[in-house]
Amino acid sequence: MAQINICLKRIFTVFNIFFMVVGAVVILLALWCQFFMDNRGGHNLEGRTTQLFFFYMVGCIILMIAVLGAYGAHKESKVALIMFLVFMVIGSLLMLIIGIPAAIIHPQLKGIMEKTFSGFVPLDKSSEDVRNMAEGIQEKFHCCGLFSYKDWENIPDSCVCSQEEKEGKCQTVENNTFMLQRKSVYTKTCFPTIMDYIQFHYNIILVISFTLAVLALLGMILSSIMIHQLYYPNRPTIVVSMMPPKYEELHNTLAY
Structure with missing residues (x-):
């Protein structure tokens, strides 16, 4: 005989199907990122192996937890549901640990990034990875330097405007090394573009963290109710009544 309310079981099943979809999307996103980097020659693949592994791991963990919850509800297994509840508690705590500090730092993010990128100037003397990153951004977004061409x-050459560039996007400057050499370089600097990119991904992290924390809390509530129903299958529902007891009604009638 089923001990868990059928309506609750269906809601919990839909909840876990949604979690399966989220896990699959995370894995597909990691595959797409790896494919995209492979097509670009794998220049930054070695530095992003850890990030890709993290995405794969998170996606697989979400899938396994969703399957565990669905199995626990379908078979009405106390062990599976308790394990699911423990994972939901851990997941919600992790998401809050990530999301709360990120939300606190958010107003100061631009200042932190400015200080960090200022340490890369002059770009000529930075590491090869930083120089390659800067030149790649300059070529793609038609900008020059992080804060100024003087960086x-x-x-x-990635700063140099092409002859087809429209007026107003370029400026003629003297090369700092060869004072007699003049170049037409992009007027726009790269830091605002980089900051927009960082801000966009930072906001995504915030949204994902708090969304998963709320979903984990919902999973905790649903699994806790089902576990309670499994441990106390015949426990009557407590209903608070505002009607007076019968003996009070009888007493009041006799008094009049």
Whole structure:
């Protein structure tokens, strides 16, 4: 005989199907990122292996927890539902640990990034990875330098405007190394573009963290109710009545 309310079981099943979809999306996103980087020659693949592994791991964990919850509800297994509840508690705590500090830092994010990127100037003397990153951004977004073209002691070709560029997007400057050499470089700097990119992904992290925390809390509530029903299958529902007891009604009638 079923001990869990059928309506609650269906809600919990839909909840776990949604979790399965989330896990599958995370895994597909990691596959897409790996495929995208492979097509670009795998330049930054080694540095992002840990990030890709993290995405794969998170997606697989979400899938396994969803399957565990669905199995526990279908078979009415106390062990499976208790394990699911423990995972939901841990997951909600982890999401809050990530989300709350991120929300606190959010107003200060621009200042932190400015201080961090200022440490890369002059770009010529930075590491090879930083120089390659800067030149790649300059070529793609038609900008020059992080905060100014003066961030380069020797302005690279990625800063140079093409002859087809419209007026107003370029400026003529003197190369810092060869004072007699003049170059037409992009007027726009790269830091605002980088900051927009960071802000966008930072907001995604915030939304995902708090959304998963709320979903984990919902999973905790649903699994806790089902576990309670399994341990106390015949416990009557307590109903608070505002009607007076019968003996009080009889007493009041006799008094009049």
